[in-house]
Amino acid sequence: MPLVSAEKFVQAARENGYAVGGFNTNNLEWTQAILRAAEAKQAPVLIQTSMGAAKYMGGYKVCQSLIANLVESMGITVPVAIHLDHGHYEDALECIEVGYTSIMFDGSHLPIEENLEKAKEVVALAHAKGVSVEAEVGTIGGEEDGIVGSGELAPVEDAKAMVETGIDFLAAGIGNIHGPYPENWTGLDLDHLKKLTDAVPGFPIVLHGGSGIPDEQIQEAIRLGVAKVNVNTESQIAFSNATRAFSRAYDADEAGYDAKKLFDPRKFLADGMKAVQGAVEERIDVFGSANKA
Numbered sequence: 531m532p533l534v535s536a537e538k539f540v541q542a543a544r545e546n547g548y549a550v551g552g553f554n555t556n557n558l559e560w561t562q563a564i565l566r567a568a569e570a571k572q573a574p575v576l577i578q579t580s581m582g583a584a585k586y587m588g589g590y591k592v593c594q595s596l597i598a599n600l601v602e603s604m605g606i607t608v609p610v611a612i613h614l615d616h617g618h619y620e621d622a623l624e625c626i627e628v629g630y631t632s633i634m635f636d637g638s639h640l641p642i643e644e645n646l647e648k649a650k651e652v653v654a655l656a657h658a659k660g661v662s663v664e665a666e667v668g669t670i671g672g673e674e675d676g677i678v679g680s681g682e683l684a685p686v687e688d689a690k691a692m693v694e695t696g697i698d699f700l701a702a703g704i705g706n707i708h709g710p711y712p713e714n715w716t717g718l719d720l721d722h723l724k725k726l727t728d729a730v731p732g733f734p735i736v737l738h739g740g741s742g743i744p745d746e747q748i749q750e751a752i753r754l755g756v757a758k759v760n761v762n763t764e765s766q767i768a769f770s771n772a773t774r775a776f777s778r779a780y781d782a783d784e785a786g787y788d789a790k791k792l793f794d795p796r797k798f799l800a801d802g803m804k805a806v807q808g809a810v811e812e813r814i815d816v817f818g819s820a821n822k823a
Contacts, residue, residue: 536611536616536632536758537662537698538575539822544734544757548818549748552576552736554615554762556583560769561597565606571820574672576608578760581621590614591628592797598629608823609753612660615760622652623693626661634664634701636706642667642688646695653696660772664736664758667692668703683722686729695790699758700728704751706739718747720754728753732756741767745816753819761813765806770803773798 536550543550555561555577568575578592587593597612613632614625622635635652637645649665654664668684684702692700704726705719718737727735734757737748741764748759776798780787792798814820 531601531608531609533601533726534609534611535660535662536553536576536613539609540662540699540734540757542733543574543819543822544686546822548752548822549752549757549759550576550674550739550819550822551810551813551817552578552613552640552758552760553765553813554578554580554583554760555593555815556599556766557587558596558600559799559803560765560806563601563765563806564810565600565610567807567814568608568610568823569604570807570823571608571811571814572608573814573819573821574611574823575814575819576613576758578613578615578762580616580762581618584614584686588626594625594629613664616666619648623655626659627657630661632662632664636665636666636701636711637668638668639680641700642691646691649692649695649697657696657791662698663686663696664699665692665695666696666701666703666738671689671746683719684726686725689726690729693730693733699736700730700734702737704737717750718743720747720750723751723756724755736760739763741765748816749818759813759817761810765809765815768805768809771813772801776801 540550541544553564564577569653578598584590584593594612603608612630614630615634616636617634622633625633635649637648653663666687668682682703689702704775735755736758737756738749738760741761
């Protein structure tokens with residue numbers, strides 16, 4: 531199936547009470563793992579690159595080409611959008627030009643009026659090329675590409691104003707953070723989420739920092755209007771745990787592993803790939819998007 535813009539399948543999730551996953555990739559192996567999971571579960575999916583991951587992988591054009599060619603060569607039949615995660619204005623414009631099918635303009639660090647004005651500009655340029663747009667109000671806490679935010683609840687009036695810019699889905703702070711959640715985290719502010727969804731009825735809300743939030747809170751957030759959930763840290767932990775376990779086993783039987791040529795990166799990365807695929811499949815089940823392609 532050719533790559534698609536995300537607005538239709540995200541809106542379908544909103545209307546039908548489930549959420550689609552926005553899964554961040556960091557390399558070839560992760561991209562394959564996410565695509566295999568989506569195909570196995572018959573779930574629409576956004577494959578996301580942060581600004582930092584794109585730089586690591588060689589730039590946005592490389593990322594777009596890699597994902598697009600894997601979708602074709604792997605015979606993927608489910609809807610796939612290539613999405614920029616937390617992009618600055620210039621990055622959003624570049625991704626529109628090189629063929630991303632969905633972008634997030636993150637102007638949450640700007641004064642609200644400037645955030646809204648830039649969002650309008652991005653929407654006009656993106657929609658002219660059939661690209662869906664996500665934007666953010668209320669800073670998401672934690673760390674993303676070295677930028678640390680304390681997090682805040684998205685003001686309801688700001689959320690309404692951002693929706694009026696013409697964006698397709700809205701990321702809003704409701705107590706969520708990027709990265710691992712601390713022990714003293716008090717949970718999502720579901721009451722505030724209800725205020726937001728009441729203010730923009732039927733509009734898809736995006737939950738960032740989806741890794742580590744208890745499943746029951748995620749599912750309640752979906753019932754209240756979340757239609758896209760971002761996942762990155764959970765995949766990182768799964769990949770790290772699997773590759774470290776492989777390394778420990780290798781150290782315990784180096785001669786045996788060498789005899790099997792398990793020093794080949796295609797072999798020693800395989801367990802990590804399987805772990806990422808398993809983590810993505812499990813999240814798809816929690817979000818309710820299996821068999822929604």
